[in-house]
Amino acid sequence: MGFKQLINSKKTLSLLAAFVLFGTDRLMAQATAAAADTAAADKSAMWTGVGYYVLLFLVAAFCVAILGKILRVYDLTQQMQGKKGVNWNGVMGICCILFLIAGMYGAYWSLTVQGSMKLPEAASAHGGAIDDMFTTTTILTLIVFVITQICLFGFAFVYRGSDKRKAYFLPHNNTIEKVWTIVPAVVLTILVVFGFFTWQRVENSSEVKGDLNIDVTGHQFAWEFRYPGTDGKLGSLNFRLTTPLNKLGVDFKDRNSFDDISADTLVLPVHQSIRLNIHAQDVIHSVYMPHFRLQQNAVPGLPTFFKFIPTITTAEMRRKTDNPKFEYLLYCNKICGGAHYNMQRVVRVVSQAEYQDWISKQKPYLTDQLKKELHFADNKTAVPAASNRLALNN
Amino acid sequence: MSTLAVHDHGVVHHEDGHEHHHKATFLNTYVFSQDHKYIAKQFLVTGIIMAFIAMSLSILFRIQLAYPDKSFPFLETLLGHFAPGGRLSPDFYMSLVTIHGTIMVFFVLTAGLSGTFANLLIPLQIGARDMASPFVNMLSYWFFFIASLIMLSSFLVQKGPASGGWTIYPPLSALPKAMPGSGMGMTLWLISMTLFIASQLMGGINYISTVLNMRTKGMDLWKMPLTVWALFLTAVLGVLSFPVLVAGVVLLIFDRSFGTSFYLSDIVLGGVPQPYEGGSPILFQHLFWFLGHPEVYIVIMPAMGLSSEVLAVNSRKPIFGYHAMVYSLIGISVLSFIVWGHHMFVTGMNPFLGGVFMITTLIIAVPSAVKTFNWLATLWRGNIRFTPAMLFAIGMVSFFISGGLTGIFLGNAALDINLHDTYFVIAHFHLVMGSAAIFGMLAGVYHWFPKMYRRMMDERLGYLHFWLTFIGAYLVFFPMHFMGLDGVPRRYYAFTEFESMKRWLTVNVFVTWSAIMAGIAQLAFAFNFVYSIFWGKKTVQNPWNANTLEWTAPIEHIHGNWAGEIPTVYRWPYDYSKPGHDEDFIPQTVPFSQTMSSNLPHDFEDNPGGLEEYTKWTNAQKANEAVK
Numbered sequence A: 001m002g003f004k005q006l007i008n009s010k011k012t013l014s015l016l017a018a019f020v021l022f023g024t025d026r027l028m029a030q031a032t033a034a035a036a037d038t039a040a041a042d043k044s045a046m047w048t049g050v051g052y053y054v055l056l057f058l059v060a061a062f063c064v065a066i067l068g069k070i071l072r073v074y075d076l077t078q079q080m081q082g083k084k085g086v087n088w089n090g091v092m093g094i095c096c097i098l099f100l101i102a103g104m105y106g107a108y109w110s111l112t113v114q115g116s117m118k119l120p121e122a123a124s125a126h127g128g129a130i131d132d133m134f135t136t137t138t139i140l141t142l143i144v145f146v147i148t149q150i151c152l153f154g155f156a157f158v159y160r161g162s163d164k165r166k167a168y169f170l171p172h173n174n175t176i177e178k179v180w181t182i183v184p185a186v187v188l189t190i191l192v193v194f195g196f197f198t199w200q201r202v203e204n205s206s207e208v209k210g211d212l213n214i215d216v217t218g219h220q221f222a223w224e225f226r227y228p229g230t231d232g233k234l235g236s237l238n239f240r241l242t243t244p245l246n247k248l249g250v251d252f253k254d255r256n257s258f259d260d261i262s263a264d265t266l267v268l269p270v271h272q273s274i275r276l277n278i279h280a281q282d283v284i285h286s287v288y289m290p291h292f293r294l295q296q297n298a299v300p301g302l303p304t305f306f307k308f309i310p311t312i313t314t315a316e317m318r319r320k321t322d323n324p325k326f327e328y329l330l331y332c333n334k335i336c337g338g339a340h341y342n343m344q345r346v347v348r349v350v351s352q353a354e355y356q357d358w359i360s361k362q363k364p365y366l367t368d369q370l371k372k373e374l375h376f377a378d379n380k381t382a383v384p385a386a387s388n389r390l391a392l393n394n
Numbered sequence B: 001m002s003t004l005a006v007h008d009h010g011v012v013h014h015e016d017g018h019e020h021h022h023k024a025t026f027l028n029t030y031v032f033s034q035d036h037k038y039i040a041k042q043f044l045v046t047g048i049i050m051a052f053i054a055m056s057l058s059i060l061f062r063i064q065l066a067y068p069d070k071s072f073p074f075l076e077t078l079l080g081h082f083a084p085g086g087r088l089s090p091d092f093y094m095s096l097v098t099i100h101g102t103i104m105v106f107f108v109l110t111a112g113l114s115g116t117f118a119n120l121l122i123p124l125q126i127g128a129r130d131m132a133s134p135f136v137n138m139l140s141y142w143f144f145f146i147a148s149l150i151m152l153s154s155f156l157v158q159k160g161p162a163s164g165g166w167t168i169y170p171p172l173s174a175l176p177k178a179m180p181g182s183g184m185g186m187t188l189w190l191i192s193m194t195l196f197i198a199s200q201l202m203g204g205i206n207y208i209s210t211v212l213n214m215r216t217k218g219m220d221l222w223k224m225p226l227t228v229w230a231l232f233l234t235a236v237l238g239v240l241s242f243p244v245l246v247a248g249v250v251l252l253i254f255d256r257s258f259g260t261s262f263y264l265s266d267i268v269l270g271g272v273p274q275p276y277e278g279g280s281p282i283l284f285q286h287l288f289w290f291l292g293h294p295e296v297y298i299v300i301m302p303a304m305g306l307s308s309e310v311l312a313v314n315s316r317k318p319i320f321g322y323h324a325m326v327y328s329l330i331g332i333s334v335l336s337f338i339v340w341g342h343h344m345f346v347t348g349m350n351p352f353l354g355g356v357f358m359i360t361t362l363i364i365a366v367p368s369a370v371k372t373f374n375w376l377a378t379l380w381r382g383n384i385r386f387t388p389a390m391l392f393a394i395g396m397v398s399f400f401i402s403g404g405l406t407g408i409f410l411g412n413a414a415l416d417i418n419l420h421d422t423y424f425v426i427a428h429f430h431l432v433m434g435s436a437a438i439f440g441m442l443a444g445v446y447h448w449f450p451k452m453y454r455r456m457m458d459e460r461l462g463y464l465h466f467w468l469t470f471i472g473a474y475l476v477f478f479p480m481h482f483m484g485l486d487g488v489p490r491r492y493y494a495f496t497e498f499e500s501m502k503r504w505l506t507v508n509v510f511v512t513w514s515a516i517m518a519g520i521a522q523l524a525f526a527f528n529f530v531y532s533i534f535w536g537k538k539t540v541q542n543p544w545n546a547n548t549l550e551w552t553a554p555i556e557h558i559h560g561n562w563a564g565e566i567p568t569v570y571r572w573p574y575d576y577s578k579p580g581h582d583e584d585f586i587p588q589t590v591p592f593s594q595t596m597s598s599n600l601p602h603d604f605e606d607n608p609g610g611l612e613e614y615t616k617w618t619n620a621q622k623a624n625e626a627v628k
């Protein structure tokens, strides 16, 4: 009886498949015809492409269906002969252990092959501490990862069910529960304490004498750099003063701004304490310099800072990475619009001497044109009063 | 006492209300149904459809990432001006990521997951006839439905849907000139989300009051299954945190449409200084993540509850450490309100504050770890029955481990400096939230399908679905960790502009094809689901030999769930394989007096009368032995 039904269903199934195949055929033929009409050759190619994948999918689905039917036939014949059918529980248990083995190998492969593609060693003084902490955390978590996954799939395999056994009634065990609450708590406390102090050190960006202040300003979709001149001080900013020539809105009432320098590469003297003054003009951007383990968002209306000491020059890093074209990069890491994916500048770490040489060749921010504009504007409109329009909310 | 009173009232009301509110019409049965079981199915089907849509969006942008230089004329036919020349435009790419994230997090894993299972299981597992307020419950679904339509309709807008990422940080989302998606698309996003939150609140308040007031006789809090605990705490989180997002969204609407500057200050657009002043973009991030972090637990806790139940039933063992499981859920719920700052370590928030958030964040890993260990202990020495639901629950645990461990990196502020907004974060939350929660949800669907549709799903298709999806998800997300460690940022349209990132192209191709494979595997599920609704094998009343109350309700759905009296509950829901009992399960409705041979002193901890009986019985037994 069951068999009869089965044969029937198999017939209908193959009929259906044939029908579907025929259908796709027709569809493709139609599409080709239509394409020929509009004389768009690539259109027809497109539909053949799509049709090809649809067909592939149907074939796969068909194979799965056939396989399913075969398994059912097997199951039924076994049952008719009074034997047990496929023991799916056992099969799934074995799948679990196979997955465990394959998965562990896969994770190992991924960790070694892809893991070796990670960033090279930190090129900043604070980066070393971060990398050490990363290594510690990795080791600890990997141990937990391996043990827990082995338990998970190992138990699933070992304790796969059968009618003969009964499970072990174990509602709780206070001792072991205490152990596995306290042990993670202690380990995490250690990680937190180290992390906390490292974080406080890294984030300390208060200004100290001798810091080289550099202005980094993000806007859609580029970064602007401004270096202080010989006075070592950056002139202050006021966004209301922004004009096509005074792109950053530098306030020239502040004498410190007269000798400021603009640049389009971030050149940094090695072993010098650098303090980035980070601004954004339109939306939030993020200054990301992963080689230095450095990231800080650029927020409109909220200047942020990041202080660090580069320790490896570009030339050295080229040697270390065995890549003569290596460059440090600064790129945007906060979604900021359509061209977010291409908002980068080269960062170059050089010796003090090279730096002095480079900075002396850079153009002043206060160009002759800008001077003219300012002079002209000087007596007409001074800086608009601090606030000529109160925001509605304050 | 109060529980009883309310419950009795419910019965009475039901009895005499029977005549008038029961004229079944097509509309009030199949569309505006107020029956929690039907609303659950509405949430489920809508959630599944939204999941398929969001998944298709992800396949589209994965194609772009794998083949950034290739053109696919097919895409132009499909998407028109969003894919000129057969290549996605950068702005549309952003829209795809944004809407994918929004739909998955909110519409699938919040509404689809909680909506389905809170509706189905809360009344059935605590022994109530329906939700506290069936009408509000119905409204909750329809608000969600309208919100979904509005969210999808943003694809019909000329400039495309919202595109600032699912976190919609202003000023990007506040300034229509900043990107095309910040125009009409963002307006629709905000409207949709406001309706969505209204839906969540109506649902959540209902779930909470139902659990608190409408439990059947004997169902005290410590006899509730973990599913109910999880769904209850999830609802509490939602009710407390979603209103904060409303505040954030309303201020954003003001900034966009009424010229305020809550989030805006010092802005220059296209070289022209704008009049905004005094606002703070960081404020929005605080408001967003005050919801956003509890939200990720709103997503995972129901999945934890469902998996706990499925693991216990199919290991034929009590869940290990029931009390610890409940306390860790409570701990996670409380802590999840004070960790939001870990999403903002590098935003310019005061570094000291960052340090504090780092401490709270790593504390929350402790209850998460306890839950994991308890699940493993539940499997240990079980008698495991691999139903598809069980496999998905095991998969959920595996993903939760893999993704949770990377949380320990990210929660460490110093490490987060370099990892924030890279693919490492993508890997973290797709494993711990995305995959784990989806697997919990699928476990629930396979397990409670017979309760919902009175038929069984096909097991072998379920197996195929599980293995393809499980392997596919790992192949997709595992390599992303290493891209993150190489400083590859998320939300990049292409990696072609960076010499150093080009070497990841082969990995991207691999990931895309894995994603396509996993995506196709979902068709096996869709087929199985639809086919089984109509032609699946008919179910028996308690197909999994489970203890919980829903399996004592008749197979045929009736309004009010149980014909006659609601069953009384005598014991906790996890008496599986109890020694001394002939069967390997004892439903919650079986009194201890019927299971004398398997009772344990522990069963009578807060029941002195019962303990006396028990001692008497054991003494009698002993005496008998002695006589013999």
Ligand code: HEM
Residues within 6 Å of the ligand: B167, B296, B297, B299, B300, B342, B343, B361, B362, B364, B365, B368, B404, B405, B406, B407, B408, B410, B411, B412, B416, B419, B420, B421, B425, B428, B429, B432, B433, B434
């Ligand atoms: C084990 C404990 C966990 C810790 C310590 C942790 C930590 C973190 C941290 C610090 C971030 C921010 C990363 C960044 O943006 O730089 C993050 C992101 C995220 N986490 Fe977790 N997490 C944990 C578990 C979870 C769980 C259980 C879920 C969800 C169920 C989750 C979902 C997310 C999501 C969705 C994001 C990304 C949000 C976005 O930026 O789009 N995490 N996690």
Ligand SMILES: [Cu+2]
Residues within 6 Å of the ligand: A285, A286, A332, A333, A334, A335, A336, A337, A339, A340, A341, A343
């Ligand atoms: Cu950007």
Ligand SMILES: [Cu+2]
Residues within 6 Å of the ligand: B292, B293, B296, B339, B340, B342, B343
């Ligand atoms: Cu979070």
